[in-house]
Amino acid sequence: MSALARLRAAGYPVTHEVGRGMEGVVAALGDERVVKVWDRRPRVEVDRLRVFYDAVAAGLREVGAPLAVPGILDVDEVHGLVVTVHPLLRGRALALDGARPEPVVEVLEWLSRVEPDPGMAVLPVPDGEVAFDPAVPFGTSMADLVERRAPLLGDAVGPDVVARLAEALRGLAPVPPRLVHGDLGPVHVLLEDGRPTGLLDFGYVSTLGDPAFDAAVAACLQDMFGPGAAAATAAFDALSVTRLGHDPDVLVLHRAAYGLVTASCLAGHPGPHRDWCLDLVRVWERR
Structure with a gap:
C-alpha cells in the first residue's frame, strides 16, 4: 500500500503528493496544510523536532522576521510510521x-x-x-x-x-x-x-x-x-x-x-x- 493510500485509510483526506525526500513523503491536506509520513524517524525524535520548531517560530515572531517555518501542528502514527501535520508554506x-x-x-x-x-x-x-x-x-x-x-x-x-x-x-x-x-x-x-x-x-x-x-x-x-x-x-x-x-x-x-x-x-x-x-x-x- 502506498503512503497516500495509508493516509487515506487512516482518515487523512490527502489530495496529491507534494514531495518525496530522504526521510519521507509529503502530501497536500487541503489548501492550508500538508502531512508527512516519516520513513525512519521514531516518535521521540519527531517530538523533539516539534519542540525545536515551536521555539524557532516564536523567536522569529519576536524579532518581526517575515519567515515561516514548517512547524509541527500534530503528530500521529499510521501503520507503525510517524505522521506529522504542518502548515503549507507559500513561496x-x-x-x-x-x-x-x-x-x-x-x-x-x-x-x-x-x-x-x-x-x-x-x-x-x-x-x-x-x-x-x-x-x-x-x-x-x-x-x-x-x-x-x-x-x-x-x-x-x-x-x-x-x-x-x-x-x-x-x-x-x-x-x-x-x-x-x-x-x-x-x-x-x-x-x-x-x-x-x-x-x-x-x-x-x-x-x-x-x-x-x-x-x-x-x-x-x-x-x-x-x-x-x-x-x-x-x-x-x-x-x-x-x-x-x-x-x-x-x-x-x-x-x-x-x-x-x-x-x-x-x-x-x-x-x-x-x-x-x-x-x-x-x-x-x-x-
Whole structure:
C-alpha cells in the first residue's frame, strides 16, 4: 500500500503528493496544510523536532522576521510510521529562480537577531551525536565534534590536519549564541515577490551557535558543483564580510569543520558529495 493510500485509510483526506525526500513523503491536506509520513524517524525524535520548531517560530515572531517555518501542528502514527501535520508554506524555492546571495544573506541577518531559547538547542548535531550545549563556546563544541567524527574517515584526513583544525576551532573568540540553520542552501529558502518568506529543512546542524558558521556554509551551498562554484562562494563571503561583519578566515575555518563532519556522515558513500566536503577541508589546510 502506498503512503497516500495509508493516509487515506487512516482518515487523512490527502489530495496529491507534494514531495518525496530522504526521510519521507509529503502530501497536500487541503489548501492550508500538508502531512508527512516519516520513513525512519521514531516518535521521540519527531517530538523533539516539534519542540525545536515551536521555539524557532516564536523567536522569529519576536524579532518581526517575515519567515515561516514548517512547524509541527500534530503528530500521529499510521501503520507503525510517524505522521506529522504542518502548515503549507507559500513561496517558490530560491534555487528555482537561480541562486542569488542577497535573499540568503537577508535570512542570515534575521537568524542572527533571534534571541536564544533552550528549545533551539535540543537537536543532535548531527544525527547520532549529542546536542550542543549553548553554554559551551561553539568553536569548542565543533572541535570536539570534529575529533569524534574524524576516525570515520580513515586516512582521508590526516591526524595532524584534524589536530590543527580542532585547535583552530578552540581558539576562536566566543560569540553570543544565536539561531543557526546549519545547512542553508538556496533550496531551503522560499521567496514571494523576490523576498524570503519561508525556511525549510532545519535539523542537520541546527542549534544555537556562531552566526559565522551559518554564513560560511551558506556560501559554499550557493553552487556546489557548477563551474562557477568558487566564484559564488567568494561573492557570498564578500557579502558576509561587508554586511554581516564576519572574518573571512573564520568563514574558511567553519567550512572546513562543516566539510569534515559532513564527509564523515557520507563515509560509507564515496562519491562527488563526499569529495566536495573533503575539498572544504583542503582549502582551509592550504591557507
